[in-house]
Amino acid sequence: MRVEVDRDLCVGSGTCELLAPDVFEVGGDGVVRVLQPGQADEGAVRDAAAQCPTGALGLAD
Numbered sequence: 001m002r003v004e005v006d007r008d009l010c011v012g013s014g015t016c017e018l019l020a021p022d023v024f025e026v027g028g029d030g031v032v033r034v035l036q037p038g039q040a041d042e043g044a045v046r047d048a049a050a051q052c053p054t055g056a057l058g059l060a061d
């Protein structure tokens with residue numbers, strides 16, 4: 001699964017980091033970074049993308 005972040009949409013809410021902390025980390029600039037998409041718990045990543053308040057996360061298989 002590939003995870004894409006639209007950095008212009010991310011507002012740094014941290015929801016994705018809370019749901020999938022192995023994959024997402026909000027950096028000091030207030031924008032999320034993707035850490036380990038290859039080792040992700042797919043369900044947690046899908047939840048994170050679905051619950052992102054701004055729709056900043058996109059998934060591709």
Ligand code: SF4
Nearest residue numbers: 010011013014016052
């Ligand atoms: S949930 Fe969305 S807006 Fe919040 S930090 Fe993650 S990508 Fe950014």
